[in-house]
Amino acid sequence: MKDLFGTALLDYLNGNFTEDIITSTNISDDDELPLTYLFREFSDMSQLEQKALQLARGKVLDVGCGAGIHSLYLQEQGLEVKAIDVSKGAIEVSKRRGVKNAQLISVLDETETFDTILLMMNGTGIFQELDKTPLYLKHLKTLLNPNGQILIDSTDIKYMYEDDDGGYWQDLHSNYYGELDYLLSYKGESEPLITWLYLDFETLATACESVGLTCELAMEGDHYDYLARIF
Numbered sequence: 361m362k363d364l365f366g367t368a369l370l371d372y373l374n375g376n377f378t379e380d381i382i383t384s385t386n387i388s389d390d391d392e393l394p395l396t397y398l399f400r401e402f403s404d405m406s407q408l409e410q411k412a413l414q415l416a417r418g419k420v421l422d423v424g425c426g427a428g429i430h431s432l433y434l435q436e437q438g439l440e441v442k443a444i445d446v447s448k449g450a451i452e453v454s455k456r457r458g459v460k461n462a463q464l465i466s467v468l469d470e471t472e473t474f475d476t477i478l479l480m481m482n483g484t485g486i487f488q489e490l491d492k493t494p495l496y497l498k499h500l501k502t503l504l505n506p507n508g509q510i511l512i513d514s515t516d517i518k519y520m521y522e523d524d525d526g527g528y529w530q531d532l533h534s535n536y537y538g539e540l541d542y543l544l545s546y547k548g549e550s551e552p553l554i555t556w557l558y559l560d561f562e563t564l565a566t567a568c569e570s571v572g573l574t575c576e577l578a579m580e581g582d583h584y585d586y587l588a589r590i591f
């Protein structure tokens with residue numbers, strides 16, 4: 361991993377902003393991911409994110425913390441927060457912005473236990489593939505204190521396969537439709553392709569059930585997105 365994501369966050373923090381991150385997938389063209397968005401304040405967050413932050417309680421793990429926006433908000437509310445990310449740049453940015461406990465580790469290497477585990481900005485993306493989802497959920501379950509909860513957002517991207525006459529063009533031989541090949545580029549350089557998973561609520565709920573977790577719909581967004589509370 362070249363850590364272009366972390367480099368972009370660091371550039372922005374250092375006042376060296378010149379261009380945004382570009383993302384594309386196997387079913388969509390180039391799209392700008394504005395760096396300002398990755399530094400959004402509570403008032404600029406979606407209602408789903410605001411709801412997740414309101415539901416957070418106790419000792420919190422912010423998985424894939426990015427620039428630390430959710431961790432900083434919760435810290436300001438007096439909660440104890442640990443922020444983790446696999447991006448070195450993201451952890452440096454989070455620490456420099458004031459996140460007290462930010463560590464460079466993958467969620468699969470986390471061993472402490474928490475009252476709330478937060479996975480925001482299509483949190484299911486980190487699971488990569490539908491088949492790997494039970495593995496991640498099982499591990500997250502081991503990180504929960506009694507009465508602990510996982511707050512995770514995602515989107516049912518079925519709408520992206522809809523053609524002009526209302527039908528769906530999805531290849532029946534392909535994997536689950538929410539598994540996308542995802543390319544991230546920044547300043548003319550690209551990361552190797554990764555798989556990024558969007559999960560519809562029913563599929564997430566079924567995966568949760570398969571590992572002994574309960575999944576409830578905490579809130580529906582306005583564009584096929586949702587916040588799930590898992591316990």
Ligand SMILES: C[S@@+](CC[C@H](N)C(=O)[O-])C[C@H]1O[C@@H](n2cnc3c(N)ncnc32)[C@H](O)[C@@H]1O
Binds near residue numbers: 467
């Ligand atoms: C879409 S960004 C979300 C950033 C932030 N949560 C936000 O809402 O702005 C996903 C983040 O997850 C991190 N990530 C990916 N896989 C991870 C893993 N296995 N463990 C921890 N973090 C991971 C990425 O480096 C990236 O910072």
